[in-house]
Amino acid sequence: MPTGRVKWFDADKGYGFVVAEDGSQAFLHSSVLPEGTEVTKGTRLDYDVVDSRRGAQVLKARLISIPAKVAKARRRSTEDMAVMVEDVIKVLDDLNNGLQHGRYPDREHGNKVASLLRAIADDLES
Known part of the structure; x- marks a missing residue:
């Protein structure tokens, strides 16, 4: 690639x-x-x-x-980021519960979680 x-x-x-x-x-x-x-x-x-x-x-x-310069212009406000991080914590907690019971998330849910994590990481890096 x-x-x-x-x-x-x-x-x-x-x-x-x-x-x-x-x-x-x-x-x-x-x-x-x-x-x-x-x-x-x-x-x-x-x-x-x-x-x-x-x-x-x-x-x-x-x-x-x-x-x-584009990343900084698109950066979310700290209030929006705080809400997103709280939501991610809840999503990851649910994901963790499933993993502890031997279940991986289905592909669609896994892709959504990965996209969400990438979006937050991009904002934090910019």
Whole structure:
């Protein structure tokens, strides 16, 4: 899975290009981004790529980080973060109870918890 940065992205048109660490470029369409994600120039991504008739194209992308100035502008207020952290504690406590009884969460619930944890981690890092 290559890692790279968004070279440019036109949100109105829904596409742009990503440049891998080795310098290769791939077409990036908004449909391969995680739901609710916005990317800008400089956003770091992990992605799967395939060669198509028109050249390299991203099949699936995962955000690693967004540029610092964008992250700070999107940062939630401390009051909102406090509420989110309280909710996460409750969710993790429920998850822990299931694990103690030998049950992993189903895939959908596990993905939701992972997304929630990533969102909080992103806000704390920015």
